Amino acid sequence: MTELTISTMAIVLLIVPFLVHGIEVLxxxxxxxxxxxxxxxxxxxxxSRGRAILRAEQIVMLDAALDAAPADKKRAAQDYxxxxxxxxxxxxxxxxxxxxxxxxxxTLGLPDRDALHFVFGSIAVLMMLANANQAGMPxxxxxxxxxxxxxxxxxxxxxxxxxATALNVLGFSYAVA
Numbered sequence: 467m468t469e470l471t472i473s474t475m476a477i478v479l480l481i482v483p484f485l486v487h488g489i490e491v492l493x494x495x496x497x498x499x500x501x502x503x504x505x506x507x508x509x510x511x512x513x514s515r516g517r518a519i520l521r522a523e524q525i526v527m528l529d530a531a532l533d534a535a536p537a538d539k540k541r542a543a544q545d546y547x548x549x550x551x552x553x554x555x556x557x558x559x560x561x562x563x564x565x566x567x568x569x570x571x572x573t574l575g576l577p578d579r580d581a582l583h584f585v586f587g588s589i590a591v592l593m594m595l596a597n598a599n600q601a602g603m604p605x606x607x608x609x610x611x612x613x614x615x616x617x618x619x620x621x622x623x624x625x626x627x628x629x630a631t632a633l634n635v636l637g638f639s640y641a642v643a
Contacts, residue, residue: 469576469636469637469640470576472633472636472637472640473576473579473583473633473636473637473640473641474572475633476583476586476587476630476633476634476636476637477568477571477572477579477582477583477586477637478568478572479590479626479629479630479633480564480565480568480586480589480590480630481564481565481568481569482626483561483564483565484561484562484564484565485565486500486504487500487557487558487561488558488561488562488565489558490554490555490557490558491555491558491559491562494551494552494554494555494558495521495524495551497554498518498519498520498521498524501519502517502518502519503518505615505616505619506615508615508618508619508622509614509615509618510618528547531543531546531547532544532547564585564586564589567582567585567586568582568586576637576640576641577641578641579637579641580638580641580642583634583635583637583638583641584638586630586634587630587631587634587635587637587638590627590630590631590634591627591631593623593627593630594624594627594628594630594631597619597620597623597624597626597627598620598624599620600612600616600617600619600620601617601620601621601624602617602620
């Protein structure tokens with residue numbers, strides 16, 4: 467395998483998150499698409515229309531969170547629910563920007579890819595740690611609401627991010643050589 471092929475593989479792997487989450491740039495409530503049609507595979511089971519959360523149900527769940535807030539903290543609760551969806555959107559924006567950078571990076575020669583590999587390697591390391599943490603590895607924060615499927619996602623995607631990390635480290639080293 468050539469140095470350019472390794473670099474290209476490293477860059478292409480960072481397009482994957484956009485393919486899953488890109489729609490959330492415009493519609494952050496579409497995170498339910500991942501819940502309904504992607505996460506069931508990690509159960510393992512097939513997705514089902516009957517088990518799929520509908521938009522109206524998603525709104526009811528968010529309203530229930532607002533209703534559960536103490537009366538004197540309603541504004542903070544509204545801001546919290548807003549922030550959850552806004553952060554969803556910002557994450558999708560970052561994945562979209564990374565995919566755009568990856569596509570541009572594929573047009574560059576190996577010596578010009580060093581900055582991309584540095585950024586993409588940094589993303590890969592942090593995603594690897596976050597996924598390993600939700601799979602059960604301590605020491606990288608605490609997600610108090612990891613679902614069973616979320617834990618399975620951690621088990622599956624930690625190796626994905628390990629590979630993305632390794633390839634980007636190699637790509638970076640080749641680009642600066």
